Amino acid sequence: MEHPQLIIFTDLDGTLLDHDTYSWQPATPALERLQAAGIPVVLSSSKTAAEIESLREELDNREPYIVENGAAVVLPAPWMGAADDKAIHFGASREVLLSVLQDLREDGAPFLGFADMSVEQLAEYTGLAPDMAARAQRRHGTEPLLWQGSDEELKAFEAALAEENLRLVQGGRFYHVMGQFDKADGARFLLGKYRERFGKKPVSIALGDSPNDQRMLESADIAVVIRGVNSDQVVLSARRHAMRSIKPGPAGWNDCVLNLLFEYGY
Structure with a gap:
């Protein structure tokens, strides 16, 4: 068979x-x-x-x-x-994501993204070796982040992203900002x-x-x-x-x- x-x-x-x-x-x-x-x-x-x-x-x-x-x-x-x-x-570039995130940060959204971290900081947060942390920062279409606000603020943040045709998805360690893919x-x-x-x-x-x-x-x-x-x-x-x-x-x-x-x- x-x-x-x-x-x-x-x-x-x-x-x-x-x-x-x-x-x-x-x-x-x-x-x-x-x-x-x-x-x-x-x-x-x-x-x-x-x-x-x-x-x-x-x-x-x-x-x-x-x-x-x-x-x-x-x-x-x-x-x-x-x-x-x-x-x-399949989706928007990281440059587009970072531009939107910068606007939301200026409006008071509290988060720490990969783009905000040094290689050493990212290695500390993830447990990755520094060379692998550097590889993790070489992104093209997503931005992982640590949320530093309340649940209510998170809902407002997610709604603001949706207005820009972006999504917020929860992973094992980080939230991921990404396009509609x-x-x-x-x-x-x-x-x-x-x-x-x-x-x-x-x-x-x-x-x-x-x-x-x-x-x-x-x-x-x-x-x-x-x-x-x-x-x-x-x-x-x-x-x-x-x-x-x-x-x-x-x-x-x-x-x-x-x-x-x-x-x-x-």
Whole structure:
């Protein structure tokens, strides 16, 4: 019996990567099984292209990837048989975001964005090594920030962003200011590319741990919510196939993926 073609779309921080240590090693058994079975693992994150490139090298991952919560999809040169990587952009530039945020700050909005921090400050807030913190600042279409005001002020801030056709999405550590795009847009775009490559629509599995994964989870055939800091805020409508991990982070990722591989005969 022929196996259905599967494809994995996975968030990183708090999902494939440990929330505190950024380790992916507890997911090694599942990652090795996926690689042996020829099942693509598409990394989808609020991280920048510069950050994800480093992680892809560690994981020996050669698939396209989704950066900055869906601000862009990067198609690697070898994957396309081309000379250079190609980035497909979906939203407003970071320059536009920073201009709007500066206006809101002048109106009294209390926040601290990545653009406001030195590399050393960002490393302290995130726990990243300084070189990785520098990579995290090389952004193109989103601006993560720490909110420093009240809940009421946050609602007013979100409403002001909406008037500028921008969104505020909560991640595991930061709020993310972004355009009207989402990880789900990148996933749908790539699903079309993989459908062309495989000659059939693959069964899509999405894994995430926070509200900024919500739409990507909803757009997949199978949704996996990884236990985490904000995972209880991810509410999925009644669906045929969804699960929540018992363990957090990469250990939970590993268990759920291995269970799904068994279910589909891999």
